Amino acid sequence: xxxxxxxxxxxxxxxxxxxxxxxxxxxxxxxxxxxxxxxxxxxxxxxxxxxxxxxxxxxxxxxxxxxxxxxxxxxxxxxxxxxxxxxxxxxxxxxxxxxxxxxxxxxxxxxxxxxxxxxxxxxxxxxxxxxxxxxxxxxxxxxxxxxxxxxxxxxxxxxxxxxxxxxxxxxxxxxxxxxxxxxxxxxxxxxxxxxxxxxxxxxxxxxxxxxxxxxxxxxxxxxxxxxxxxxxxxxxxxxxxxxxxxxxxxxxxxxxxxxxxxxxxxxxxxxxxxxxxxxxxxxxxxxxxxx
Ligand SMILES: Cc1cc2nc3c(=O)[nH]c(=O)nc-3n(C[C@H](O)[C@H](O)[C@H](O)COP(=O)(O)OP(=O)(O)OC[C@H]3O[C@@H](n4cnc5c(N)ncnc54)[C@H](O)[C@@H]3O)c2cc1C
Numbered sequence: 001x002x003x004x005x006x007x008x009x010x011x012x013x014x015x016x017x018x019x020x021x022x023x024x025x026x027x028x029x030x031x032x033x034x035x036x037x038x039x040x041x042x043x044x045x046x047x048x049x050x051x052x053x054x055x056x057x058x059x060x061x062x063x064x065x066x067x068x069x070x071x072x073x074x075x076x077x078x079x080x081x082x083x084x085x086x087x088x089x090x091x092x093x094x095x096x097x098x099x100x101x102x103x104x105x106x107x108x109x110x111x112x113x114x115x116x117x118x119x120x121x122x123x124x125x126x127x128x129x130x131x132x133x134x135x136x137x138x139x140x141x142x143x144x145x146x147x148x149x150x151x152x153x154x155x156x157x158x159x160x161x162x163x164x165x166x167x168x169x170x171x172x173x174x175x176x177x178x179x180x181x182x183x184x185x186x187x188x189x190x191x192x193x194x195x196x197x198x199x200x201x202x203x204x205x206x207x208x209x210x211x212x213x214x215x216x217x218x219x220x221x222x223x224x225x226x227x228x229x230x231x232x233x234x235x236x237x238x239x240x241x242x243x244x245x246x247x248x249x250x251x252x253x254x255x256x257x258x259x260x261x262x263x264x265x266x267x268x269x270x271x272x273x274x275x276x277x278x279x280x281x282x283x284x285x286x287x288x289x290x291x
Contacts, residue, residue, distance in 0.1 A: 031113035073112025152222025179285030
């Protein structure tokens with residue numbers, strides 16, 4: 001299959017890209033092309049103009065500043081996977097990336113492309129939900145910031161307007177001593193997950209949980225923070241009972257059913273994977289495995 005004909009544009013600056021996106025009809029951003037190009041080849045997507053952000057060095061890279069990690073939208077998934085800053089400050093992302101497609105797709109795929117594509121089973125949006133990321137959205141009107149919980153807008157839809165693009169992602173840092181856990185279930189290595197769970201735990205004096213984040217993905221249109229699970233942990237001593245009670249809160253969710261799995265099966269996976277992710281996070285935060 002070949003895509004329908006289109007005009008190709010290669011801006012060198014963010015301002016130029018924003019102007020093209022504002023003025024060209026039926027235009028789309030090209031990042032790593034790992035989702036867009038197959039969709040164009042199958043003619044699920046037909047565009048008149050492709051605006052390739054590949055030449056915008058200003059949208060690439062990882063920086064640590066004032067309590068947050070700033071990641072350029074065009075940073076490739078493989079570069080994040082091997083970044084010492086990601087390994088040190090955001091080990092959950094490093095672990096999640098190993099489940100994203102294959103090394104070949106990660107060599108081209110970008111974090112911005114993954115967030116804009118917004119597949120319900122994608123790993124990087126789940127990591128952004130866990131860290132309460134802030135998305136920097138660029139257009140001819142300048143940059144606006146969108147909290148990640150406002151970014152999803154239904155199945156494979158985002159808060160981006162047609163003339164807007166993701167420029168960067170901010171992840172507010174947790175203490176370096178925090179623990180993380182990431183588990184997913186997929187039919188084969190490299191497939192999109194049927195369901196997955198990402199956990200973060202920060203444990204203080206007397207083993208009391210200061211902060212907790214439990215995020216499920218593949219269960220609803222956008223990644224789901226399980227507030228009931230977090231409430232069962234925060235302020236409590238971290239032990240096997242607390243983890244069991246938190247993971248049990250995953251039973252309260254209402255997962256989607258599709259051709260890959262029914263909702264009941266996803267709910268079961270959500271509970272099992274939450275337990276594993278929370279146990280890993282607890283162990284890394286200084287506890288022995290509580291399973
Ligand atoms: C075989 C295979 C297996 C895969 N498995 C997984 C997996 O397990 N988990 C997973 O998460 N992903 C998986 N993917 C998808 C992969 O992660 C893609 O890289 C990702 O979905 C899109 O990133 P990209 O940079 O390639 O974006 P592109 O394909 O270039 O773009 C995707 C969409 O996002 C838009 N877009 C891109 N960048 C921006 C931006 N900065 N601002 C606004 N809009 C933008 C594009 O216009 C397009 O609509 C897989 C892909 C393949 C081919």
